[in-house]
Amino acid sequence: RALDARAAAHLTEAGEPEEAARRYRAAAAEAAAMGAYAQALSYGQKALALLDGMPPTPARRRLRIGALAGIGRVQWQAAGPDPAFTLAGALQVLDAARALLAQGDPPELHAELAALIASVCYDIGDMRSLERALDELTAASRLLLDAGDALGSARLLNDQAAVYVRMGDPVRATHLLTESRRVFEERARVDPVARVELAETDHLFARIPLHIAARPGRESDALSMGIDHALAAERTYKQLGDIRELARVWETIGRLELRKGRLDRATQRLTAALEAEEAHGDLIGLARSTAALAEVLSAKGLHREALAVLAESMAMNLEKGSPLGLAHNRRALNALVPNISLQGEEAEMLRKIAAQLAAAEATLGRIKLPGEPD
Known part of the structure; x- marks a missing residue:
């Protein structure tokens, strides 16, 4: 991160603003991944400021989209010092990035923005936002499929399933999660991306009993199955060192333990989640x-x-x-x-x-x- 930021400063002085903006963008992404949100925002804004001073080209426009997407992600994920760090503020920046997209831009760029917008809409959570999230994900999925990227399209299955869980539609959610597991299970041993998707699939399966009532007499089984799925997700996120997602899984386990009436276990899990989320600014x-x-x-x-x-x-x-x-x-x-x-x-x-x-x-x-x- 420091290397990219230092290189960007030198490139700016050397009269190479486009390459400097690219380095600031990389430094911002790295800072955000480490939870250094204020720094990520600062680097993203430096990238935008450099781009403002240059004549537009397709490459610079795409670089601007990436910088805006990074800023929107930080405003969505982090607690911030000003009103921009709200879900509405994040959505505004992501919509500005979306407005810059052009027909010939890479489908992955369209998909990345769609997934980000859908994530913010999911956290806002009213029905109109959830419907928008589904529209975004469906359109991006189609775009990736048309471009021959079946794997990229499959990566959006979990996002769509999460929305259906939140809408209280377990049948569609389970269908999508089963499909996601089928696609990623065989690749997970060799592909880190597939391992992330599989952990996400397990976490969503774990959350279903919290949103949708089990059949009478099957409640305890459903909760136990949920905990098993959550423990599988926990193992993967621990291996990957993804603290943010790990804390979310601990919250889920805490809620499942509460439903099982195991209050001490629930307290233990939720306390661990709170400590991690506080440290990570989530x-x-x-x-x-x-x-x-x-x-x-x-x-x-x-x-x-x-x-x-x-x-x-x-x-x-x-x-x-x-x-x-x-x-x-x-x-x-x-x-x-x-x-x-x-x-x-x-x-x-x-x-x-x-x-x-x-x-x-x-x-x-x-x-x-x-x-x-x-």
């Missing part, structure tokens, strides 16, 4: 793990602690601009209500948090989770 992950921890604390009868943790999660979801996160906070809060007496300090806390949640949902919009009554 605000959306933090908000989700904190909300799950609130449910565990409530199940342990620690209602005051649960309310305090839930308030933290709400604040993070509001800061990031995630109506989906707030909907999960609402579900957790509603589950707490019957356990709290109508008088006293806890009741006062509950009223205060309910008012804050209503205000936050009035700002970002209130969305319905699958299975919730209208």
